[in-house]
Amino acid sequence: MQRSGSTKPPLRRIHGDALYEQDSDARRSLDYHRTRTTEEIVESLRPGADESLKVKPDGRIFQGNTRIKVLEERGFPVNDLPRDPIP
Amino acid sequence: MNSNDAAKDTARKLYGPTVEYPDGRVIPGQPVNVEDVLTQFEHLDADARSAFLCIIAHDLTVAVRSIVFDPPVTEAGLERVKWINESLHRLTSCVNPYKRWSAQDEAMLIRGIIANSFEHGFDGWVGRAIAAAAGNTTRTR
Numbered sequence: 001m002q003r004s005g006s007t008k009p010p011l012r013r014i015h016g017d018a019l020y021e022q023d024s025d026a027r028r029s030l031d032y033h034r035t036r037t038t039e040e041i042v043e044s045l046r047p048g049a050d051e052s053l054k055v056k057p058d059g060r061i062f063q064g065n066t067r068i069k070v071l072e073e074r075g076f077p078v079n080d081l082p083r084d085p086i087p
Numbered sequence: 088m089n090s091n092d093a094a095k096d097t098a099r100k101l102y103g104p105t106v107e108y109p110d111g112r113v114i115p116g117q118p119v120n121v122e123d124v125l126t127q128f129e130h131l132d133a134d135a136r137s138a139f140l141c142i143i144a145h146d147l148t149v150a151v152r153s154i155v156f157d158p159p160v161t162e163a164g165l166e167r168v169k170w171i172n173e174s175l176h177r178l179t180s181c182v183n184p185y186k187r188w189s190a191q192d193e194a195m196l197i198r199g200i201i202a203n204s205f206e207h208g209f210d211g212w213v214g215r216a217i218a219a220a221a222g223n224t225t226r227t228r
Contacts, residue, residue: 007111014156047106050142050223054149055107062156063149084104086153087211 009059033070047084055083103218127225129190139220144178146216170207174200
């Protein structure tokens with residue numbers, strides 16, 4: 001994992017890894033996102049995108065969990081991504 | 088709520104998403120020009136209008152997730168969820184391809200959702216959702 005210079009709380013997925021073993025829909029989603037390029041996923045998380053990275057002030061991810069998981073698997077510095085903060 | 092109330096409430100300001108950058112910069116959400124957005128919406132084809140409405144609905148599911156994820160949920164939170172669910176109920180009905188509404192009726196539905204969002208305190212979510220829907224449908228087709 002690359003180091004991040006982010007001043008924000010680290011991202012935390014609210015969907016644990018176990019979900020992808022227990023839930024076939026979640027697994028299919030994970031399999032799908034693993035077929036996408038890193039650039040495509042990063043673009044899809046951009047604030048203003050139709051399914052942007054939505055994050056609570058404490059870093060918990062309320063949208064983008066599976067895509068962030070895939071980026072983490074690839075060693076992408078996810079904490080450097082811009083966030084759409086939610087209350 | 089009648090159509091005059093709905094029209095009046097769209098004159099109140101909705102805002103698009105705030106953006107937080109990792110270096111600490113924060114770009115506040117920009118005002119959404121609802122009238123422009125709805126005018127463009129009414130000129131979209133049925134598929135693009137469905138995409139627009141689905142983006143709003145999907146964003147509102149995130150709103151519910153955010154409200155209920157950390158129990159206990161306050162009475163105000165539950166009331167907000169009730170009204171968000173009403174919005175989802177209407178949105179998911181009108182995107183059914185076997186029961187399509189006219190573009191004008193769908194625009195009125197959005198106006199009603201906006202009005203309810205101001206009344207029940209989820210206008211931040213609706214502004215964010217409409218900005219995303221407009222940015223990903225009306226400008227690219």
